[in-house]
Amino acid sequence: MALVDEFERTGNRLFRWRSYLPLARRALFLVAMRDYHYLGNSHTLDHIWEAFCLSVSFFGLVIRAATVGHTPRETSGRNTHRQVAKSLNTTGMYSIVRNPLYLGNFFMGLGIALFAHFWWLALIYTLVFWLYYERIIFAEEAFLTREFGDEYRNWAAVTPAMVPRVRLYKRAALPFSLRNVLRREYNGFFAVILVMYLFEVVGDIVVEGHVDFDWGWAVLVGVGFTVWAILRTLKKHTKLLSVDGRA
Numbered sequence: 001m002a003l004v005d006e007f008e009r010t011g012n013r014l015f016r017w018r019s020y021l022p023l024a025r026r027a028l029f030l031v032a033m034r035d036y037h038y039l040g041n042s043h044t045l046d047h048i049w050e051a052f053c054l055s056v057s058f059f060g061l062v063i064r065a066a067t068v069g070h071t072p073r074e075t076s077g078r079n080t081h082r083q084v085a086k087s088l089n090t091t092g093m094y095s096i097v098r099n100p101l102y103l104g105n106f107f108m109g110l111g112i113a114l115f116a117h118f119w120w121l122a123l124i125y126t127l128v129f130w131l132y133y134e135r136i137i138f139a140e141e142a143f144l145t146r147e148f149g150d151e152y153r154n155w156a157a158v159t160p161a162m163v164p165r166v167r168l169y170k171r172a173a174l175p176f177s178l179r180n181v182l183r184r185e186y187n188g189f190f191a192v193i194l195v196m197y198l199f200e201v202v203g204d205i206v207v208e209g210h211v212d213f214d215w216g217w218a219v220l221v222g223v224g225f226t227v228w229a230i231l232r233t234l235k236k237h238t239k240l241l242s243v244d245g246r247a
Contacts, residue, residue, distance in 0.1 A: 060107025092172030
């Protein structure tokens, strides 16, 4: 089998399993937490660092929201069985970077990788992320080239794969849909909060030998769960979050 075909086949396989990558990352992060200590040996300073890490992850979520809020049906989806693209997105976030959703995923995971403040953990995360998604992007681009031909080639020739080129920005073709964001991103929103809280609990146990109750985290997890439960209920049992013509 030609190497290019092998790359595409591997990329399609990884594409189908991409939802499970965060589980492997979290297992690695938990192992690293065995050597956890408060930043500067200060609980207060460590809380500031946790807020920074949470901000990095939410920045990734904002990138995803800015992307999916303008996308049409059957593009930029969470499909896992096969590649799907009824139209080519080239405006909005897609006008400055070819893979804005993966860029958002990177920052969401980076915030978690930075939590333990080990530089090597963030470096390993970045390398693994790049190697994993490089194959997925290769497979997707092979599919899009077959699907859209020169239209895709011309867009890809000037639009970077992962590092945004802001000066290329073009206004999104579709208006922003908050409903589309709420129905698609509520799981990621709560997952970030829950995973961060889990690492906070593990960190307290490693350093102090017991769970140190923190009102800030308790409120954040409570609010996050409430938002998640409401949006999940609305999506599963009502039509309030349905969006005509969107994914």
